[in-house]
Amino acid sequence: MATQIVMDRTGDSKHFFDRTDLVGLAKAERRFGKLTGQGFTAATRTPSGDLNLVRTFDPTADETLFYPRLVGG
Incomplete structure (x- = not known):
């Protein structure tokens, strides 16, 4: 079972x-496109636990994390 984790406010x-x-799988790919289209950054976990930024949907990823872009000011 793969997981997409969406972090927001x-x-x-x-x-x-x-x-x-x-x-x-198609629903997960649509969610990926929607979230990245809204400006979320997507990252997958490496075997060592680090994050690897991704720009396209990876159906083989066990876990994909989506987090909003930081807004400075």
Whole structure:
């Protein structure tokens, strides 16, 4: 089971999907496109636990983290 974690000002939400389920996989890919289109940064975890920025949907990633861009001022 793969996970997409979305962090925003209200906290975080987790979305789980089965990579073998084509409908769930398509929904996860649409969520990726929607969030990155809204300005969220996407990152996957490496085996060592570090984050690796990604620009395209990776259906093989166990965990993808989405976090909003920081706004300075």
